[in-house]
Amino acid sequence: MSDLDFHDHDHSACRATLLRAAEQRCRDKGLQLTPVRRRVLELLAEGHRAMGAYEVLDLLRAEGFGSQPPVAYRALDFLVSNGLAHKIERLNAFIACALPGSRHAPVFLICTGCGTVAETHLDLGDGRLGEIADRAGFEIGRAVVEIEGRCPTCREAA
Amino acid sequence: MSDLDFHDHDHSACRATLLRAAEQRCRDKGLQLTPVRRRVLELLAEGHRAMGAYEVLDLLRAEGFGSQPPVAYRALDFLVSNGLAHKIERLNAFIACALPGSRHAPVFLICTGCGTVAETHLDLGDGRLGEIADRAGFEIGRAVVEIEGRCPTCREAA
DNA sequence: CCTTTCGTGTTATATTATCACATACGCCGA
DNA sequence: TCGGCGTATGTGATAATATAACACGAAAGG
Numbered sequence: 567m568s569d570l571d572f573h574d575h576d577h578s579a580c581r582a583t584l585l586r587a588a589e590q591r592c593r594d595k596g597l598q599l600t601p602v603r604r605r606v607l608e609l610l611a612e613g614h615r616a617m618g619a620y621e622v623l624d625l626l627r628a629e630g631f632g633s634q635p636p637v638a639y640r641a642l643d644f645l646v647s648n649g650l651a652h653k654i655e656r657l658n659a660f661i662a663c664a665l666p667g668s669r670h671a672p673v674f675l676i677c678t679g680c681g682t683v684a685e686t687h688l689d690l691g692d693g694r695l696g697e698i699a700d701r702a703g704f705e706i707g708r709a710v711v712e713i714e715g716r717c718p719t720c721r722e723a724a
Numbered sequence: 725m726s727d728l729d730f731h732d733h734d735h736s737a738c739r740a741t742l743l744r745a746a747e748q749r750c751r752d753k754g755l756q757l758t759p760v761r762r763r764v765l766e767l768l769a770e771g772h773r774a775m776g777a778y779e780v781l782d783l784l785r786a787e788g789f790g791s792q793p794p795v796a797y798r799a800l801d802f803l804v805s806n807g808l809a810h811k812i813e814r815l816n817a818f819i820a821c822a823l824p825g826s827r828h829a830p831v832f833l834i835c836t837g838c839g840t841v842a843e844t845h846l847d848l849g850d851g852r853l854g855e856i857a858d859r860a861g862f863e864i865g866r867a868v869v870e871i872e873g874r875c876p877t878c879r880e881a882a
Numbered sequence: 883c884c885t886t887t888c889g890t891g892t893t894a895t896a897t898t899a900t901c902a903c904a905t906a907c908g909c910c911g912a
Numbered sequence: 913t914c915g916g917c918g919t920a921t922g923t924g925a926t927a928a929t930a931t932a933a934c935a936c937g938a939a940a941g942g
Contacts, residue, residue: 572860600920619898632922639899640921655813656868658898658929673853675862686856693852695831695871698844702730703876704833710814710870713853718861758889777929790891797930798890816898816929 572675572682572717580664581611587666588650597648602631606641607662610651616659616676616683654683656712661685671709679720730833730840730875738822739769745824746808755806760789764799765820768809774817774834774841812841814870819843829867837878 588607592599599607609625610617623638631637642660645651651662652672661683663672670687677683690696690706699706716724746765750757757765767783768775781796789795800818803809809820810830819841821830828845835841848854848864857864874882 572862598920602921634923635899636901637922655870673856675857675860677862678865684860684862686860688852688856690871694846695869698831698846699833699871699873702833702842702844703879704730704835704842704871705874705879706871707836707873709872710868711853712813712868713848713857713862713864714867715857715865716863721861721863756889760890792892793930794932795891 572677572684572719577614581608581614584611584662584664584666591648591650591666595648597644602626602637603641603644605629605631606638607645607650610645610660610662614662615681616654616657616661618659622660652685654712655710656714657683671711673711674713675717676712676714677717677720678714679716679723682717684717730835730842730877735772739766739772742769742820742822742824749806749808749824753806755802760784760795761799761802763787763789764796765803765808768803768818768820772820773839774812774815774819776817780818810843812870813868814872815841829869831869832871833875834870834872835875835878836872837874837881840875842875 585604585608588604589599591597605626606622609622619635619638619642622642623633623635626638626641627633642651642653645662646653646660649663650666651660652674653660654674654676656676661674664685665672665687668687671690673686673688675684675686688695688711690699690709695709696706698704743762743766746762747757749755763784764780767780777793777796777800780800781791781793784795784799785791800809800811803820804811804818807821808824809818810832811818812832812834814834819832822843823830823845826845829848831844831846833842833844846853846869848857848867853867854864856862
């Protein structure tokens with residue numbers, strides 16, 4: 567199985583793995599994976615798709631957490647800042663990081679048919695984007711790479 | 725001079741070139757480069773930077789065009805749909821296309837120091853991103869590639 | 883002349899995101 | 913033990929970004 571799959575993998579296992587990795591990471595870095603933060607990560611992992619901040623907020627509210635936007639945004643910011651989740655700019659939505667620990671730039675393949683988002687990583691230092699930046703004397707910080715198109719399943723359906 | 729420069733180029737010339745290219749393109753494709761649309765493209769070209777929709781709207785309003793958001797959004801949508809401008813998702817802002825006519829995916833280098841945005845293009849079909857998509861059986865549609873970092877000038881200053 | 887299409891304009895509203903301030907809790911040094 | 917400090921949570925209010933829905937007018941084509 568590739569690291570880049572759209573539909574066929576053990577979803578509950580990846581959710582558990584992901585949460586364990588997050589706990590580990592927070593222990594290592596001295597970060598607090600508080601109840602709200604942990605729950606938001608779980609929601610993203612359970613949903614296994616890009617979710618809007620207000621969608622997350624609705625779920626939090628229903629579970630007795632704070633009900634105002636900053637509650638969701640702060641938890642999401644924490645997760646994103648610490649590499650546990652990503653924001654998909656194109657969708658104004660958030661998704662659990664599928665490959666925690668990787669130091670490469672995340673790349674998202676977004677299916678316009680079913681909305682599924684697959685994550686992989688790319689080493690920017692080397693390759694075309696690296697060349698482009700080097701030639702321009704540009705020092706790369708963070709990168710947003712989001713590709714819209716059709717996943718294998720939706721291609722077959724069409 | 726590279727096609728990817730941050731600060732040193734003939735700005736008024738590029739603005740004129742850009743407008744001429746837009747007129748040409750609209751003639752060829754049977755599109756209407758109406759006064760609002762043309763003016764918005766000019767504003768983006770004159771600003772030579774990413775501008776928010778409401779910033780554009782304020783300028784339009786001051787010049788006697790309609791004063792409500794759809795006026796700006798519609799003109800911007802037209803320009804983006806027809807390859808005359810791009811939306812920088814990361815900034816929720818718009819910029820004139822610096823390389824009109826190119827059929828490759830636009831790549832933006834965004835300087836976090838001075839806010840300057842440089843545009844270049846990348847052929848996705850071939851290269852790493854193409855490989856990634858191929859391996860996953862993913863059919864590439866449109867791509868968002870936005871790299872934040874520091875331009876040469878801001879690196880020297882630091 | 884009539885109809886259709888497209889573009890513009892308006893009002894109203896939806897969606898996404900942040901500010902500002904209050905409270906609580908743990909830690910740690912005085 | 914207590915006070916100060918940093919951090920996290922919660923709140924109400926508001927900002928920033930974007931779209932829906934509808935009216936009008938101009939141009940094209942029968």
